[in-house]
Amino acid sequence: MDSCTCCTNKGYDDLGAFIDALPSKKGELITVLHQAQSIFGYLPREVQEFIAEKLDLPLAKVYGVVKFYSFFTMTPKGKHPISVCMGTACYVRGAEDVVHELSRQLGIPVGGVTEDGKFSLDTLRCVGACGLAPVVIIGEKVYGRVDAKKVAGILAEYAE
Secondary structure: OOOOEEEEEEEEHHHHHHHOOHHHOOOHHHHHHHHHHOOOOOOHHHHHHHHHHHOOOOHHHHHHHHHHHOOOOOOOOOOOOEEEEOOOOHHHHHHHHHHHHHHHHHOOOOOOOOOOEEEEEEEOOOOOOOOHHHOOOEEEEEOOOOHHHHHHHHHOOOOO
């Protein structure tokens, strides 16, 4: 746990307090993983080890759940994580072009994080908003009917 430079003691204190406040630890792994990812931004091995110890579970069980659910990530994300839907409706309506333009403008591949840590870029299978295809999600904000020409304007919203 001490080797994780990304995770602060306060983060572990907050997560530990959250776990300790649960009425029962049994069956709460997914709830705890959501809270941990909210605190740390992702779930590195050190955080998984901490959770396994606090919930008295084998590390393999924690890791298995993290790997199974696509919501959870073991790699750092940018301050503004970008996800592009690649479901059938989005793909047919040009999502691949949107991904290429985001990648080009950010200078990162899918799965990458910009050097300044501001953005990360990923794809999803389906977000269930087919009527808005193609869909881009940045953080919790959903952008519908996106095409490559709109990418620069969308990214400009996040200029600081």
